[in-house]
Amino acid sequence: MARPEVSKEQRQAKREAILAAARDIFAEKGFHAAGIADIAAKLDVGHGTIYRYFENKLDIFLTLYDALNEELLRIARGTHPETATCVEDYITEMQKFYAEFGGVFLREISHMRIFFDEVHADPEIRRRFDVSQVEFQKATERFLLIGRDKGFVRPELHIPSAARILNAMILDAMRASVQKESASNNLLLLAMTVIEIFTKGALAKKA
Amino acid sequence: MARPEVSKEQRQAKREAILAAARDIFAEKGFHAAGIADIAAKLDVGHGTIYRYFENKLDIFLTLYDALNEELLRIARGTHPETATCVEDYITEMQKFYAEFGGVFLREISHMRIFFDEVHADPEIRRRFDVSQVEFQKATERFLLIGRDKGFVRPELHIPSAARILNAMILDAMRASVQKESASNNLLLLAMTVIEIFTKGALAKKA
């Protein structure tokens, strides 16, 4: 029986070429409208070939989705509020997180559609989205809990709710930056406003 | 002669029966996966019958979408921050809005998918979603501008960004209550936390 004619590395390289092409196609057309034929055409490869590297269309999508999701999760889990010795440090840590998270967003901006839009194209995609939301929630809760333990966060705040809300603000800021048309899609301004509201609230101080 | 055999009321009743069935099907399967056949089967009528009442599948969807959207917009536009004479009144007005908005959400909880998820199933749906987002944004900006004029909202806040963020918090709170699995889907708690963060921020007062 013949040895595999291509090495593991070559196989992996091909998989990644397919993923790269698929990412563009999904970004452009969305999951449903994107066809295996489009991906194959972009690579100048027969569409049957795709099926030698991936189960099916969903498999490709989920691979892309998982990779993006993991990168974002890694960032969310990589904050270090425990090193903060004062509120200013704590806020700085939050800003650092925003900067890193936003950096990935801006890099992947044209592909974020697979993260926001196609969530419900398939039950399995939805399931993974829901799972990852829980993970993000946990990461943010951890950030807030440490802040509370250190006395930076008001103790009466309901942490799970606050975490959820903070995440919503973050994700929406990102989402806004994806929408070219929006009048308020300045990511920096949004991020600053999120932090401002989160830290100081929107209301004026009573005199 | 050539008088309608069924009254306007009967016709309207049938339309609404179709809309009700369609709403369930769309909620269960999503726009793409839902078939006219599913709707017809649920009503135990021939599929041709559906086409006597609606142009096509999209027509049904948009009718449902528009109705929901209008109801939500009416609520968003129905706030009265201009009557507030003190910050407490202003906050109360916000709470009233939350209560009304949330009421619709809880009633329509199983059908909100058509509002959030199916945005990209069709260009026309997307267009209407985008338009309505702008309207929600405007309504919230108005709320904040009046608050700023009255001295309740910090003047240095960037209103469009703040409005967007506030909307994101509101919508996410609603969205959370749709997800049965979520640990933090207590709508009341979320709403209170949103208002708390929005008014006072999350950070502890310095001693």
Add this chain to the structure above:
Amino acid sequence: MARPEVSKEQRQAKREAILAAARDIFAEKGFHAAGIADIAAKLDVGHGTIYRYFENKLDIFLTLYDALNEELLRIARGTHPETATCVEDYITEMQKFYAEFGGVFLREISHMRIFFDEVHADPEIRRRFDVSQVEFQKATERFLLIGRDKGFVRPELHIPSAARILNAMILDAMRASVQKESASNNLLLLAMTVIEIFTKGALAKKA
């Protein structure tokens, strides 16, 4: 058992109203594209009503077709070449036929589509068209045979072929007058040219 509530006359009047409406619709859209609903709408009558007077769509069409066909056949059979005492009379008889035949065409010009275009929309229509062609052929053969017997028509001419050809020229002249766009749709000019070619041929006399 109740006597019929409408008289035979009333029933016949309704049938004819339906036929009149159908004729317009068929002329406008053609057999396939025309819908029973169109006919009913034109009469401001329920479409079910149509079925109380005619079997189905084809039945209506065939009734119209037969009526038109019979009128044209009656004219074709109504020529009197036997009274001609000289070639000039014979030609005059042919001209009289053309005038009468053409008169019906011009009157029915907007409905001739059912005669020319819809011949093959259904096997039964085709069958009747073929049958009527045979009848037209016979009528023309009779005209030519009498002309031959009287010495007006060249004896060596193959009468069935000549009859067929003469019919083709006649029908095409009519057809041409139906086509508005055609540059050579002057019915009079065409009719005159048909007679000229038929009587004298197209070639120049040798000097």
Add this chain to the structure above:
Amino acid sequence: MARPEVSKEQRQAKREAILAAARDIFAEKGFHAAGIADIAAKLDVGHGTIYRYFENKLDIFLTLYDALNEELLRIARGTHPETATCVEDYITEMQKFYAEFGGVFLREISHMRIFFDEVHADPEIRRRFDVSQVEFQKATERFLLIGRDKGFVRPELHIPSAARILNAMILDAMRASVQKESASNNLLLLAMTVIEIFTKGALAKKA
């Protein structure tokens, strides 16, 4: 790499197999009644296969129509009346045309329905038919004009009308040979009679 697996020739062969099957189906049922399913069944392939080779049903039809039309037009334009030096040559040229034109008809006899009958099945078919009729008309006018210039054709003849009539005779002669039932469907006899009538007229010479 990405080299076609089947050669251009194989692809073309398949296209032609589909065209051949479609031609039979269209001849048998007509454009409307013919289904893609019928064509696929005749070839014993899935219906999807058809769509790999043609856009849609109309595309198949138009391909057949255009091919036939072009062949006939080429013949009509290929006459050489300008080489005739006497009337006999001119008539011979007309006979040659008839022989060639009739040959195609006899070969395609069972498929001519797509040329005559289906003209009104679709606006695009009609458009092409009308265009080609103008071309046939032009070709015949040219034949007659050259004949007139050379003194073979009577100068007082209205050429566009005569061309139209001549075409009608030709086409009807062909059409006749398609109809099995007709008593006068002997193409040779018809063609001879057309030429005889066209050249000498049908009437007897006065003594």
Add this chain to the structure above:
DNA sequence: TATGAATGAGACTTCATTCAT
């Protein structure tokens, strides 16, 4: 391994006809 030809389930939509009122 790579290919792309073939497949056919599945979705939408139309409209002639039936029939209960």
Add this chain to the structure above:
DNA sequence: GATGAATGAAGTCTCATTCAT
């Protein structure tokens, strides 16, 4: 008699996936 609501067969077309080469 009249109506028009309901029906569902029929037809077109798409595209993910299989598989012989």
